[in-house]
Amino acid sequence: MTATTRPAEGAFHAASTNNRPLLARIEVFDSLEAAAPAWRTLETGDVLATAYQRLDFLALWQRHIGTPDVIAPCIAVAFDAGGAPAALLPLGRHSSHGLKVLGFLGGKHSNFNLGIWRRDVAAVVTEADLRRFLAALEGRGDALILYNQPMRWRDTANPLALLPHHVSPSMAYRGPLRPDFEELLKERTSNSTRYKMRKKVKSLTNKAGPVAFSQAEGADATRRVVHEFFAQKSARMQAMGMEDVFGAADVRAFIEAGVCASLPDGKPVIEIYELTAGGEVVATMGGMVRDGRFSAMFNSIPADKFRSESPGEQLLVNMIRTCCERGLTTFDLGVGEASYKDMFCPDEEPLFDTCLPLSTRGHALVAIERAKSAVKRTVKQNKSLWSAVVRARQWRAALSRKN
Template sequence: MQADQALPVSDIQVYTSYQAAEERWRAFEQGALATPYQRYDWVEAWYRHVGANRGLEPLVVAAAAGGDGTVALWPLVVRSFGPIRVASWPGGKFANYNLGLYDRKMAPALDEPALNAILDRLRDAGRVDALSLRNQPEVWQGIRNPLLNLPNQPSPSFGYSLALRPDFKALYAELRSGSTRKKLRRSENRIESEYGSCTLRHVETREEVDRIIDAFIEQKAERMRERSLPNVFAVPGVMDLFRELAVRGLGTREPLLDLYWLDAGGQVAATWAGTAAGGRLCGIFNSFDMGDLAQHQPGEVLLRDLLESCCARGLTDFDLGVGEASYKDSWCPRTDRLFDSFLPLSAAGRLHSAAAMSTYRLKRAAKQSKFLGDIANRLRLNRISLVD
């Protein structure tokens, strides 16, 4: 079948546990279009440490197309709002880019009728009333997201990424002015002078994983207290998840969690962690020392050295996740357009989808208005959530 022809999907299977879909999922992800966050090992670990504790139910839907085999596989979690069952992508706040797994050649042929057949199966076999699918890239690795063929709206935020190339020196000169590069060199020299060394390091042992994770926990907690913000990393199970992913990633080519730190004479000056697949390293969390080291921009020094390492390794893309921050603009000038899909599958799901659409439209507007932004910040500080 040609990819530009309509695709009549068939044999749509719904699995009510990740383990039931594991064999098919693992085989498909090897060549599928997907982000690092939709790998079986990443999702299964997140669910075990975080999703299950929140009372979420695992759900997977997979579709074939005649003799072409699996063409789409969506890992989901279901949350109940009273009698209404709403499915969303797994990973929560820690999965920056959300995308199902798709056959690369057949993805362009997944038109509205094909997708609606999958949705009907989710409603009937998965008992899903609505889908709440957030932060989906419009394009991933040059391929248009099939879910753009269904009703959607822009996400409140963008993703921030960078196309890498082997010549880091030229890339760095494009990213930062000569005066900014000199300033960062001075910061590095001061760290070396005052602390004895300033070196980017990559975790290689279980002991290093524990040390850097512990340093991150302490640094991030202090940063959140300083800014009077809730610390999502303090939620039970979250750091156990990242500890496990980092250990399982030791010595692998595409780690589930790739963990780095800036070593300042034996002190952990800054940390950075991401997940890698398909030549792209996706950032998940970072931190920096809030003491005397903070004046020397250890987080900036780490990012510069990390990008140089990524270029040397032959990676093609790098990102700093979703959400606005000045450091993201300066290191990752490419904005990845994201969209949300709030899709009712039953009469009961219509009210939830309508509320979700309105809430996230308001959130998007708030990011462009200081007055509304202040309201959004107060809601966040009070941990008020209208929808998941």
């Protein structure tokens, strides 16, 4: 175990009941294993954290994608005066343009990045406290670049929003759930929409056979469904002229490990679901659950089959029904704008990015990252520009198929 310990120098001015500093020291760990005891303690308490900051999830990601020679863990943990962990930033260090960059572990496979904060700490932490927290990272990187951070989580402000930041290029989208699914469905859809949904189920049944929805359970079933997901996603991304972000061997190994691995409570790290018609998989979805919220990570439908039957919509309706029956309170479809999200995820979830230099050399990289983010945001929020990008991708895909 390698850890750097620094006193908080009176930082984190929140006071405990005996007026001692709430956060008394900060340690930086070079491995997930070394940080695990503090991490596990935080996870079992009342904390602000998304499913993407769960140790079991990030350990799999680091094993298959991060790896020490690509991304070196740099886990910053703050402890209170009694020695109990109070906050944790699951960071990793990678090289970019010859500089060392610190960012959240999970990379582009994490829709939300938040860190783990005890709620009593999150309620009172100040910008000065955060800067002393980050001072423990000095010498470990040239820049701190943190993407896709929610402004609020579980009705509490994200402490890192106290630092200088800018709006992320895209929003995330979520929606509330209710114990009564039928009541929620009536609230979110019209009579004519529900009639069309029933017709689509009937049409799919007539074309392919009985329609069934289920969660894959057991190693064989989960591997079968995840392999169907890979095949469907690859074909669809190729048709859309987009990079298949799930095509790399290390990414596929990570996803397969996630659907097969279990949390301490026995539930899968990543849950995966399928919609079948006559035994054929016509839609899939994978996601994670934490604190009453289902966060969808990925989904797929066949590239060219059953378009008029909308199998993705049929799977989504069944997913929402299942989440309501489980007593979950929130459902999200991750980051990025898409029309299919409107039905059950109508609420925008603002995200922000943090780009801060940690050394003199880091200033130039931070300026570049901020500029790139501004361009992406401009394109994605301008319907005409974004439509042009989509058309260009489709044209490129069609040209590639001809050649």
